[in-house]
Amino acid sequence: MARPVTEADLTFEHVPETDQSFENALAKARDGDRLTVDDAIELLTTGTEHEGLDRTRKERVLEAADRRRAETVGEEVTFIANLNNNVTTACNVGCLFCNFKDAAHTFERETDVESAGFTKTPAESREIVADAVERGIYEVTSVSGLHPAFALDDEHREILEAHPNPKEVNYKSPALYETSPGTYTEQMSAMSVGGVHVHSMTPEEAYHARRGTDWSYEEVYRRLRDAGLDTVPGTAAEILVDEVRDVICPGKIDTDGWLEAMEAAATVGFDMTATIMYGHVENEAHRAMHLKRVRDLQDRTGTITEFVPLSFIHQNTPLYEHDVVSGGASTDEDELLIAVSRLFLDNVDHIQSSWVKYGDQQGVKMLSCGADDLMGTILSEEITKRAGGEFGEYRSFADYVDLVRSIGRIPVERSTDYEKRRVIDPDESPIGPRLGPKANGTPLLTREERDEREARTAPMDD
Numbered sequence: 001m002a003r004p005v006t007e008a009d010l011t012f013e014h015v016p017e018t019d020q021s022f023e024n025a026l027a028k029a030r031d032g033d034r035l036t037v038d039d040a041i042e043l044l045t046t047g048t049e050h051e052g053l054d055r056t057r058k059e060r061v062l063e064a065a066d067r068r069r070a071e072t073v074g075e076e077v078t079f080i081a082n083l084n085n086n087v088t089t090a091c092n093v094g095c096l097f098c099n100f101k102d103a104a105h106t107f108e109r110e111t112d113v114e115s116a117g118f119t120k121t122p123a124e125s126r127e128i129v130a131d132a133v134e135r136g137i138y139e140v141t142s143v144s145g146l147h148p149a150f151a152l153d154d155e156h157r158e159i160l161e162a163h164p165n166p167k168e169v170n171y172k173s174p175a176l177y178e179t180s181p182g183t184y185t186e187q188m189s190a191m192s193v194g195g196v197h198v199h200s201m202t203p204e205e206a207y208h209a210r211r212g213t214d215w216s217y218e219e220v221y222r223r224l225r226d227a228g229l230d231t232v233p234g235t236a237a238e239i240l241v242d243e244v245r246d247v248i249c250p251g252k253i254d255t256d257g258w259l260e261a262m263e264a265a266a267t268v269g270f271d272m273t274a275t276i277m278y279g280h281v282e283n284e285a286h287r288a289m290h291l292k293r294v295r296d297l298q299d300r301t302g303t304i305t306e307f308v309p310l311s312f313i314h315q316n317t318p319l320y321e322h323d324v325v326s327g328g329a330s331t332d333e334d335e336l337l338i339a340v341s342r343l344f345l346d347n348v349d350h351i352q353s354s355w356v357k358y359g360d361q362q363g364v365k366m367l368s369c370g371a372d373d374l375m376g377t378i379l380s381e382e383i384t385k386r387a388g389g390e391f392g393e394y395r396s397f398a399d400y401v402d403l404v405r406s407i408g409r410i411p412v413e414r415s416t417d418y419e420k421r422r423v424i425d426p427d428e429s430p431i432g433p434r435l436g437p438k439a440n441g442t443p444l445l446t447r448e449e450r451d452e453r454e455a456r457t458a459p460m461d462d
Contacts, residue, residue: 012243016284022047022057029064029343040288043340053332065339065370072349073372077404078414078421081397082139082376083132085125085191088181089117091145092170095249096318097238097280104148108176119147119179122190133194137377139416140191142200143235149174152209153185153223160212169212184209185227192228197416201229203261204236207253217264225268231416232265234274234304240293241286248280248319259297266301271417274304278337279312279329280319287337291344298347305418306350306373309337311357334358335369342370350418355395364403374400
């Protein structure tokens with residue numbers, strides 16, 4: 001048997017070495033000039049002429065980014081009332097950074113292995129979202145495993161069922177599983193309840209929704225839009241450099257595939273977010289190249305509403321368990337990534353700080369490093385928690401207001417597209433939705449509360 005790859009085995013073509021100087025790069029950032037990849041490498045490393053990070057230089061980068069944040073978006077800190085409703089953990093792609101998935105075969109009826117995961121039917125998704133809407137949320141984010149029985153719609157399922165080699169297109173009939181996820185369009189329609197905004201279908205999921213066909217990404221996203229999808233999350237990006245993807249997620253779409261899907265979503269008319277998942281096997285050159293590809297995408301589309309840095313949580317992941325990595329990003333690296341994202345992405349207004357990744361204290365610190373958004377109530381965060389995250393899965397509006405005011409900034413409730421804003425009155429009560437944490441798919445409402453809702457919404461007899 002071959003020895004598993006380890007951290008010491010990794011060699012890359014792209015390395016953090018430049019002919020630029022840190023001082024020149026910082027001067028360009030302060031002057032508002034468009035930065036190059038070499039500039040970004042210098043700022044992320046605090047200078048490639050020496051080993052290790054220079055704390056004094058780091059603070060200068062953070063100060064420049066905080067100044068740019070103030071110039072771009074002012075003193076408001078935004079957040080949203082949202083719910084995560086991930087449909088299934090069943091997946092057989094095998095990304096080494098992920099511990100959210102459960103092996104898809106363990107969900108089959110004939111298996112002897114008990115799965116620790118879940119699959120929700122469209123009806124169950126609808127009930128969960130309807131319960132959350134009753135409590136005051138108005139956005140649902142849904143990112144799921146690539147279940148082999150998932151199809152885009154009924155036409156797609158017919159094509160997959162008739163495929164001469166279903167294994168080649170990662171398809172199995174829903175009849176083989178204890179619970180069928182239905183189709184993507186059924187799930188979008190189910191979650192589109194009570195006027196909620198549906199934020200779903202990553203480029204990787206869009207690829208899964210067209211496998212075995214000659215359909216374009218535009219066709220896939222049009223059908224999803226007609227079913228109720230509102231905006232697209234730019235996750236599954238990880239690092240947009242293929243020599244990194246070949247190590248951490250060789251079964252996923254490549255960089256060009258991710259960009260193709262995102263451009264198609266923009267062509268169909270979707271706003272979208274963009275992400276980076278850093279702190280594993282990549283280096284600062286890869287991070288800088290990723291930022292360049294996101295900025296170029298925004299130059300072409302103008303549809304990216306926010307950029308979301310995601311610090312790799314390593315504890316329960318195959319990368320860590322197989323000794324490919326020894327840990328995640330340092331706090332210094334986290335702060336520099338936020339700061340350089342603000343300085344480099346001159347065409348993206350909003351940079352998000354993830355309290356799920358950083359915790360409350362550090363999440364608030366990021367608001368002085370260039371970030372201006374603090375995510376949402378989330379209500380059911382499963383992906384980071386399964387990877388070993390320690391910072392919980394829920395924040396109330398009252399929590400947000402306290403955190404934001406603690407640094408003298410203005411707490412603002414926002415819509416998904418940032419078009420609607422509500423500055424929260426300090427004397428307001430209650431401050432926001434009546435929410436409570438339920439991460440395992442358990443309905444948010446009690447049976448009595450659900451009966452009351454159904455009584456209010458039932459049609460009157462003639």
